[in-house]
Amino acid sequence: MKFIPAMAAISTLLCATPLAGAASLHSHWEQFKAHRAFHHLSADGQRAFQDIMNARDILQTGGKTEAAIPALYDAQKRLAAAEKADKKFQAAENDLHPAPQHPVAANHQPVVGQTDWLPVGGEFIVNETLAPEKKTAVASANAQLKSGNTDQAAETMKVVGEDTDFILALAPITPVQGAVYRATVFTEGHHPQEAVDALNQALDSVIFVSENAVESQAPATAAPAPAAATK
Template structure:
């Protein structure tokens, strides 16, 4: 995942992520199905939020303001996105492994349905692997391939070894996120940089991580194979 400063880089270390481009052709349909769930406008808005916070950190107020105009427009468009779904936070199924450093919810999950916007997604290795085990060695080999710019080879290595991965969706509460960005925009207009940044952080902290399983195991590998869905 790329939109949040607390998320790890996309090298395939134990417990970190395999990006969409790292999927093998044999997993292509599952990947297309998974990533088709993401909102283009939602993804754009949260890219803008992350970049606006970076601009504020660098005292680029004008740059942050332009990014927030774009984020506001993107979130307005997202309200008609057919990828938005209604669910109470208490009904969400958390990912098996949330990204390292992801903030914990500050309040009890809500029980009233709200609109959720899927804004990002990645694949995370779900197994706790010993580095010296065959699967651990496969992860090490996959890392080597990634460092050489060969993501397809990395994914193939993991697939052959039957390393389990989990598709993690980052979802944002649409109305609350739009309110946070609008609030940040007004605060920044009033030159209140600190609280504008806090409002954008609130939007990022409202992200929740939910998962759908996917195992990169070839057909015929036996009981360890689970269907992608």
């Protein structure tokens, strides 16, 4: 299965509290994982990236700027809604190591410093040692995730258990919003190629993070200090 640069390798966290380093990142990830990662995918974020891809396809097919404008307006509205929701989380990109199954795009421009991320896509990675019926279940769950049926995906994955890795597609909100705004301005000005370039920047900004990779960043928990002796 492919994401769309977020759902193509895009066709998904937590809370808005800033993450300070690997220990905090691990702590927040554990809170997220406890509720099951794919239940926390941003529905507005997923739809926004579908709008972005639709607009790009329209602009690439004959440069139909007027036809692309509604999708761009929808993407802006959905990104604004996603930004206000509780699906985002904050982290520095260099604390989020890309999953080896999905390296970043060749034209990816790293985000400097702390920024808000949206989980806009998700994928279970098939372990080759899984039994055939479990591989089939994973494929079905991925298809359900892609179509937004997270409850069905959760039910399907009960057959598999915990023997899979889960990959999230994360989009940096501010750079994506900026790229979509520029694409909208170019489209309204009837400059389809410049608009396509801006939308590609939005899609290329997505990174794919493994659940297991995030877990491995946590330092060993130190033993508690002995209590001070009372006098």
